[in-house]
Amino acid sequence: MSRPARRGGAGQRYGVAAPGIDAVVSGLRALPAVTVTVVAPAANQSGSGGKTTTPTPAHRDATTASGVAATAVDGFPADSVLVALDVLGLHPDLVVSGINQGQNLGPVVDLSGTVGAARAAAARGIPAIASSLGFADSFDYAPGVALVVEWVGRHRAELARDAASTGPRASLANLNIPNCAAGGEIRGLRELPTQRSVPDLGTALSKQDCAAGAEPAEEVAAFNAGFATLTELPTTSPTMAPPASATLPASG
Secondary structure (H helix, E strand, O other): OOOOOOOHHOOOOOOOOHHHHHHHHHHHOOOOOOOOOOOEEEOOOOOOOOOOEOOOEEEEEOOOOOOOOOEEEEOOHHHHHHHHHOOOOOOEEEEEEEEEEEEHHHHHHHHHHHHHHHHHHHOOOOOEEEEOOOOOOOOEEEEEEEEHHHHHHOHHHHHHHOOOOOOOOEEEEEEEEEOOOOOOOOOOOOOOOOOOOOOOHHHHHHHOOOOOOOOOOOHHHHHHHEEEEEEEEEEEOOOOOOOOEEEOOOOO
């Protein structure tokens, strides 16, 4: 695996200095024969979905929270992918987006910049995974890093093979990790269909109960009951128009 850029060369909504980016970078760099390149938004881009910027935004050298060399992009998460590919000339085998602070699942995925970056990579034929840690009063990224690293290891051979793919990919992976800060521990990983609607939208944004005994069969309820969920999302949302572009004034 030559360059699984972390956010793989994309950016998570909280920006290049976000602790979730730093944590997953450290985890991926510990894998043998893996080169990690960090390209992420310069600042928080919460709720930006797949938006991109015209003209291509500026970028500059930066570091992650622990000092790993990175590139900060003055744009949205999806812009980070485009800058990585078209400006920096990177050729990643995988784009890892996240780990975001707050879940991105069920009916809210299309609002997610974390998912938007992964979709931008998949649209360019690059395997991608979006990763998010659930809402809580505090955030411990270690369990999420372990699941991302495990996923990369499990799919490593096919990722190397698929990296030579031409044309858009049909889908991307979306991993949501419950936050067990209130007690308990992650109860396992469930691979489920994405849940496009729920009776109460608030359930897709609520805190998780990792000490629950329930065994739900649907994505949002399973996540809220302490299970990490892995879903397959279409590269193009079936319910939304193509990502909008935001135009910034040209710099002098």
